[in-house]
Amino acid sequence: MKNRLKVLRAERDWSQADLAERLKVSRQSVNAIETGKYDPSLPLAFKIADLFEMTIEQIFLQD
């Protein structure tokens, strides 16, 4: 599954650590999601969507 997390984060000038702190996960988790090594759970996907004020579909894209 592809995602726009890195772009959205860059638009807000947040580091991976900043985003991780906002989502209450580790920086490694953010890095793994951005690089496609890990798909977040549904609650985490909702948390990400809420944070960026977007829908899940606008952030995560089916391959």
Place this chain on the structure above:
Amino acid sequence: MEKQSPKSLWYRMCRWLKPDWIFVVLLTGSIVLLILSGQKTDVAPLVAAPLFPKLALLIGATVIFSAIATLGARLDRKHLDDYMFQMVANGAVIGIITTLLVNMVWESGSGNLPPISKDDLIAVMIGSWSLGYFFYRWRGINP
């Protein structure tokens, strides 16, 4: 002065205790255990135990320890979304499956293979858990 929350302390401790290093130690430990176990020459004589008490004890211990492990695992639920936790948990599954398969292979070919002790199996379990962790670290969790 701002009081430090236990959570930030926890996160600092997690940052210090990197799972990579913990699994390097565990992998090394499993190799050492395998070597030490291989050097043991004195094998304790097998004593036939009565079936019923043995079964009752084993079932009782399994139920009790499963319940304790389940309660303990609930404490980790809040870290379920963490990538490192996912790698540790997935690595543990690899460890269990590998141990079962190694034991099965040894049991089925017991005539031709050197005997395997419980120390060997523990070493295999810890070693394969570590290898599973490093495999997921390298490849990622997604298929």
